[in-house]
Amino acid sequence: MVTKRSSVDPIAAPGPPKVAVRAAEKRGYAVPMEQHDRSGRPAVGDGTPERGAAGVALAERRRPRWRQRLSLTLDLIRANPTGRIALKIFVAIAGAIVVTVGAALIPLPGPGWLLVIAGLGIWAVEFHWAKRLLAFTRRNVQSWTRWVTRQSLGVRFVLGVVGLVFVAAVLWLSLKYSLGIDVVARIMHYLATH
Template identity: 40%
Template sequence: MNTTYRVALGGFGGLVLIAGLTMVPYPGPGWLIVFAGLGLLATEFAWAHRVNTFAKHHYHRWMRWIARQHPVVKLAVMTATCAIVLVTLWLMGAFSLVGGWLGLRWGWLRSPLLIG
């Protein structure tokens, strides 16, 4: 029974962790979900506790570093984050989908990864 519980918890915690990692560059609770997934895994797996501690430490370190930076550096980080979000939305076909709703059939909206 213990093995079944650990496998189920590992699977669920892993899915939560992957979902959180996917959401990190987007506005919203990406890091919170990453830490929740690691927290779930840490209840049964020592490696997850170590990764969770490491990740929280470096997340807080990064946020303190950003807070100390000149507004130009903050703007550059925000611009890079925005570029990552826009590129991933384009690659996933979101622009083509919304363009289709609006009747726009522009070729550059289509993702190079989607066929059809």
């Protein structure tokens, strides 16, 4: 049984904004009209057989509305040749800035690796190599996290101590060789004089 959802139904996947579609079509650009879920299948509400209310609700939870709007906006920008080039340039520059700042912060305590991964996420909007590298990183971080959580409390404690010692050593070496501040020598001098 094939039924179509009414345009008033709040569960149906929203279509492209009509004003943007009309403007793009008026300029002669092709605008994708069907919405797709993550698997690449057309979403419910586009004339395909329904999967039931539970399937629609689950699909809506998997892909938030803001992501659908962002995806649609990016599709509209990519429909325009100038927009496509401008988007690639913008994404390349924004990703490079975030990755560079993250790489500079890696030796310091803070979100260095997090910023590098965020920069990869920005690049993944337009570049397939970044999407593959981000998926590889995600897989390895998840497998490492699963391995650590399976270990005993003692092993996790040792891993935490090793991580803290590593961060402290990197911080000490960074301050000593980049800013000329030897924290260990100052602490030893302070303890000797007080």
